[in-house]
Amino acid sequence: MSRYVPSSELVERAARGEVPAIGRLISRAEAGMPEARGALATIYRRAGRAHVIGLTGVPGSGKSTLVAALTARLRTQGLKVGIVAVDPSSPYSGGAILGDRIRMSDLVNDPGVYIRSMATRGAMGGLARATLDAVDILDLGGFDTIIIETVGVGQDEVEIAKASHTTVVVSAPGLGDEIQAIKAGMLEIADIHVVSKCDRSDANRTLVDIKQMLTLGAATSAKPEWQTPVVGVSSYTGEGFDALTRAIDRHRDVAFGTASGSRRQLAIARFRLEKTAGNLLVERFAKAAATRAPALAERLRRRDADPYSLANELLAASFERGSAHERDHHRPPHFAEDHW
Amino acid sequence: MTQPIRVLLAKVGLDGHDRGVKVVARTLRDAGMDVIYSGLHRTPEEVVTAAIQEDVDVLGVSLLSGVQLTVFPKIFELLASKGADDMIVVAGGVMPDEDVVEIKKMGVREVLLQDTPPDEIVQTLTRLVTERGER
Numbered sequence: 001m002s003r004y005v006p007s008s009e010l011v012e013r014a015a016r017g018e019v020p021a022i023g024r025l026i027s028r029a030e031a032g033m034p035e036a037r038g039a040l041a042t043i044y045r046r047a048g049r050a051h052v053i054g055l056t057g058v059p060g061s062g063k064s065t066l067v068a069a070l071t072a073r074l075r076t077q078g079l080k081v082g083i084v085a086v087d088p089s090s091p092y093s094g095g096a097i098l099g100d101r102i103r104m105s106d107l108v109n110d111p112g113v114y115i116r117s118m119a120t121r122g123a124m125g126g127l128a129r130a131t132l133d134a135v136d137i138l139d140l141g142g143f144d145t146i147i148i149e150t151v152g153v154g155q156d157e158v159e160i161a162k163a164s165h166t167t168v169v170v171s172a173p174g175l176g177d178e179i180q181a182i183k184a185g186m187l188e189i190a191d192i193h194v195v196s197k198c199d200r201s202d203a204n205r206t207l208v209d210i211k212q213m214l215t216l217g218a219a220t221s222a223k224p225e226w227q228t229p230v231v232g233v234s235s236y237t238g239e240g241f242d243a244l245t246r247a248i249d250r251h252r253d254v255a256f257g258t259a260s261g262s263r264r265q266l267a268i269a270r271f272r273l274e275k276t277a278g279n280l281l282v283e284r285f286a287k288a289a290a291t292r293a294p295a296l297a298e299r300l301r302r303r304d305a306d307p308y309s310l311a312n313e314l315l316a317a318s319f320e321r322g323s324a325h326e327r328d329h330h331r332p333p334h335f336a337e338d339h340w
Numbered sequence: 341m342t343q344p345i346r347v348l349l350a351k352v353g354l355d356g357h358d359r360g361v362k363v364v365a366r367t368l369r370d371a372g373m374d375v376i377y378s379g380l381h382r383t384p385e386e387v388v389t390a391a392i393q394e395d396v397d398v399l400g401v402s403l404l405s406g407v408q409l410t411v412f413p414k415i416f417e418l419l420a421s422k423g424a425d426d427m428i429v430v431a432g433g434v435m436p437d438e439d440v441v442e443i444k445k446m447g448v449r450e451v452l453l454q455d456t457p458p459d460e461i462v463q464t465l466t467r468l469v470t471e472r473g474e475r
Contacts, residue, residue, distance in 0.1 A: 004474065004475060018423075019389075019392055019393060019422070020392050020395070020422065020423050020424050022393075023392055023393055023394065023395030024395050024475070026395065027346070027395045030343065031343045089344075089374075090369060090370070092370075093369060093370045093371065093372045094344065094372040095344060095368065095369035095370060095371060095372045095373050095374065095375065096344075096369060096374045096375065097365055097366070097369050097375045097376075097377065098374060098375065098376045098377075099376075099377060101376060101377075101378070101379075101390065101394075102377065102378070102379035105378075105379055105382070105386070108382075108386045108389050108390055109385065109386060109389070114393055115390070115393055115394075116393060116394060117374075117376050117394060119344070119374045121344070
């Protein structure tokens with residue numbers, strides 16, 4: 001691709017499974033290129049077939065290695081697997097070292113596997129802004145199962161559960177007692193709990209802790225059709241992966257074949273909608289703030305007005321059409337033409 | 341809106357010397373780039389596949405084992421056959437001056453040897469990507 005290929009043309013190539021086109025479309029989604037917006041809209045409408053698995057857990061719990069071992073299993077079932085591996089951007093330079101791929105190097109020669117590394121670029125919650133666009137593009141490209149590996153997250157980054165059909169939470173032995181597990185978020189979001197590194201002698205303790213914590217909440221569980229399994233695996237010995245793939249298969253049937261699965265799909269759509277709208281709002285607000293905030297701040301300093309009134313003025317400015325900033329950039333003053 | 345430059349840094353073949361490539365990875369990250377590191381002992385096929393899946397702007401190959409005249413023809417052949425001939429390929433490491441001339445003829449855009457200051461690496465990659473333009 002030595003010339004600029006229009007995104008609409010890339011869509012057709014990606015739909016035929018052409019890897020360079022898939023790669024380029026993901027790059028354009030990441031860049032938020034206005035030219036690609038129509039193509040992404042087409043892709044979204046045509047996608048929706050793939051089983052999306054979200055995999056999350058603390059840093060060093062073995063997520064990438066587990067993704068590699070799990071993918072190898074899914075390949076034996078004949079499923080094509082797309083992987084989006086998110087790593088953090090440096091809060092200082094904005095740059096990133098994306099290292100998840102190294103753990104997946106055995107998969108590189110398999111044309112049925114596509115691996116894409118993605119930096120968070122300041123996005124919070126464990127996902128990058130274009131992660132879900134990448135999922136749609138891979139879905140269109142014919143990948144049956146798409147695994148999103150989040151950044152190594154701690155205790156309350158639970159966005160992944162709102163974006164995936166099946167959420168797998170990975171815990172590693174030796175990182176804390178059962179109170180860590182019950183604190184917030186990570187216990188509840190899991191459809192499947194995995195304890196990694198089960199070749200280690202203290203893994204059993206972690207398995208027991210998580211199982212006990214799950215029983216405490218059993219009476220109030222929001223998932224009547226699903227008993228959250230706790231599976232011990234060792235990516236090193238291969239132990240436990242049969243049980244894990246069985247659990248994933250069973251959960252896929254729930255996600256695509258039951259009333260609670262339909263509710264989940266609606267919740268995913270709603271999350272996507274609100275997230276996208278939120279990004280648009282932030283974008284418009286940032287533009288308005290860049291031009292209007294200095295003068296408003298000066299009035300605030302002089303105590304001409306109070307913070308709430310001025311903040312409301314700034315918010316109102318975010319929705320002005322044909323604002324100074326937009327005119328400067330010779331862009332038509334339509335909401336829909338703004339960067340998302 | 342400027343996007344971070346995406347770079348795949350690769351070690352190919354039996355070469356196990358990765359201190360240099362890690363310093364470069366860190367340097368590029370600190371310059372705001374997205375850096376993907378391949379890990380050691382990759383084949384040209386693996387490197388090219390990864391570069392295309394990741395759709396990097398720049399593929400940087402680090403070589404301290406003297407196999408540049410074997411590896412680069414293979415890499416360019418694979419890039420062309422897989423429809424990724426717009427990828428910028430640079431080399432780094434240690435090699436004889438006459439090999440630098442040879443691999444540049446093959447299509448390596450710049451060769452950044454062991455005495456290259458970090459800033460110059462950043463500037464070189466930035467210039468190459470800027471010259472290429474949007475894609």
